[in-house]
Amino acid sequence: MSVTINGTAGVTFNDASSQNTAATGFGFKNRLINGAMVIDQRNAGASVATSTINSTVYTLDRWAYVASQASKFTIQQTPSATETGYATRIGAGFTNYLACTVGASANVTVGSADFFLLRQNIEGLNVSDLAWGTSSAKAITLSFWAYSSVTGTFGGAIGNSANARAYPFTYSIPTANTWTQISITVAGDTSGTWLTTNGIGLKLSFSLGMGSTYSTTANAWASGEYYSATGAVTPITTNSATFYITGVQLEKGSTATSFDYRPYGTELALCQRYLPAIRYSGSGQNEPLSVGVAYSTTAFWQNLAFQVTPRVVPTGLTVSSQTVFLVLAGSGLANIQTSTLAFGNASYTAAVITGTVASGLTAGQACPFTWRSASATTADYILFTGCEL
Amino acid sequence: MTEPIWKLLPQNPVQTIQVVHRTWPDGRSESCLVTAEAYLAWVAEGNTPEPADD
Numbered sequence: 001m002s003v004t005i006n007g008t009a010g011v012t013f014n015d016a017s018s019q020n021t022a023a024t025g026f027g028f029k030n031r032l033i034n035g036a037m038v039i040d041q042r043n044a045g046a047s048v049a050t051s052t053i054n055s056t057v058y059t060l061d062r063w064a065y066v067a068s069q070a071s072k073f074t075i076q077q078t079p080s081a082t083e084t085g086y087a088t089r090i091g092a093g094f095t096n097y098l099a100c101t102v103g104a105s106a107n108v109t110v111g112s113a114d115f116f117l118l119r120q121n122i123e124g125l126n127v128s129d130l131a132w133g134t135s136s137a138k139a140i141t142l143s144f145w146a147y148s149s150v151t152g153t154f155g156g157a158i159g160n161s162a163n164a165r166a167y168p169f170t171y172s173i174p175t176a177n178t179w180t181q182i183s184i185t186v187a188g189d190t191s192g193t194w195l196t197t198n199g200i201g202l203k204l205s206f207s208l209g210m211g212s213t214y215s216t217t218a219n220a221w222a223s224g225e226y227y228s229a230t231g232a233v234t235p236i237t238t239n240s241a242t243f244y245i246t247g248v249q250l251e252k253g254s255t256a257t258s259f260d261y262r263p264y265g266t267e268l269a270l271c272q273r274y275l276p277a278i279r280y281s282g283s284g285q286n287e288p289l290s291v292g293v294a295y296s297t298t299a300f301w302q303n304l305a306f307q308v309t310p311r312v313v314p315t316g317l318t319v320s321s322q323t324v325f326l327v328l329a330g331s332g333l334a335n336i337q338t339s340t341l342a343f344g345n346a347s348y349t350a351a352v353i354t355g356t357v358a359s360g361l362t363a364g365q366a367c368p369f370t371w372r373s374a375s376a377t378t379a380d381y382i383l384f385t386g387c388e389l
Numbered sequence: 390m391t392e393p394i395w396k397l398l399p400q401n402p403v404q405t406i407q408v409v410h411r412t413w414p415d416g417r418s419e420s421c422l423v424t425a426e427a428y429l430a431w432v433a434e435g436n437t438p439e440p441a442d443d
Contacts, residue, residue, distance in 0.1 A: 315426070318418070319417070320416065343421055
């Protein structure tokens with residue numbers, strides 16, 4: 001293998017790749033999680049409706065959508081290679097992307113207080129070395145691949161947890177339906193309060209349409225709540241407009257380096273810190289979940305262990321259906337279908353699910369808890385909530 | 390899809406904090422502590438949960 005060392009271009013390898021700055025560390029180089037859009041525990045690739053106003057809609061793992069008007073976009077993990085120019089994306093190493101699509105007749109004129117944005121909040125513990133809010137603040141570089149049916153100058157922003165500091169940025173997609181690689185360097189913020197705890201350390205937002213209230217001058221730090229740059233393109237104003245994104249990386253330093261492809265299992269574990277989740281695999285068996293105890297003839301509790309320590313102790317439970325589970329009772333392990341399930345309580349290591357059945361339990365007896373293969377499908381899930389940022 | 394109303398659940402032996410639940414038309418069921426952020430946001434909008442069944 002031959003390399004060329006040049007004072008300006010840095011080191012160029014014989015496969016034409018290059019490195020023009022010193023490596024910034026190889027552990028957790030990309031501070032974003034699921035930047036390649038490979039994990040979708042909630043939806044398993046299904047399209048997400050954005051029917052909630054002014055609250056967070058969780059899409060692919062770690063990626064949230066927030067809007068001031070309901071039901072304007074659908075958002076979906078997309079592994080297919082059918083979009084125009086997909087070979088560029090595949091060639092760059094990204095099998096998945098996050099697709100935002102405006103409804104066929106959902107377009108709106110963006111009012112001054114409107115906001116439509118895609119966001120990932122980074123945990124403070126994972127950006128504490130940036131020293132933001134101090135005179136030692138380090139620069140960061142954001143890089144990603146973007147694609148849209150709309151062309152022009154798009155916007156986004158970096159902000160703090162209190163929405164008191166923001167750095168609006170712009171980037172250009174000059175050609176419609178063409179994957180475009182973007183790189184943006186942001187000087188570290190020497191002002192403001194930037195959490196270094198398990199709270200929100202840094203907010204990254206991509207605007208899909210932003211009113212003037214939340215837009216300001218690009219490429220400069222500002223005090224206030226801003227999610228985009230003044231004058232940026234607003235895909236929401238065009239029916240059926242698309243905005244796709246993948247390969248999103250936020251790293252320390254002033255140069256975009258190659259994407260930090262992490263092992264799938266590592267990326268999944270990183271996601272589960274924010275969303276402990278279990279899915280039925282579709283094996284056709286009554287797949288085991290836990291073993292608990294009945295405390296009446298119709299009520300039981302189960303203790304489900306987390307695979308990854310969550311960011312905070314979960315406070316809730318969402319199940320796709322309450323009746324796709326069994327408890328097994330008595331010496332014959334009779335299969336009893338569940339009627340209801342509810343969150344009980346939790347710790348950093350496990351959560352209690354309480355539930356009821358029509359009849360057939362004996363108080364004080366152990367009762368295994370399983371998926372019910374006769375009704376469970378791969379669309380069924382158990383999610384423990386309250387851990388996302 | 391209309392957002393369903395949260396309903397208090399009877400307290401069971403393992404709970405020290407009250408739990409609420411709601412079921413969506415598509416069968417999805419949510420439950421959480423009354424201290425959960427999502428539930429508190431719903432209450433802050435002026436909503437009131439249904440009482441628990443006896």
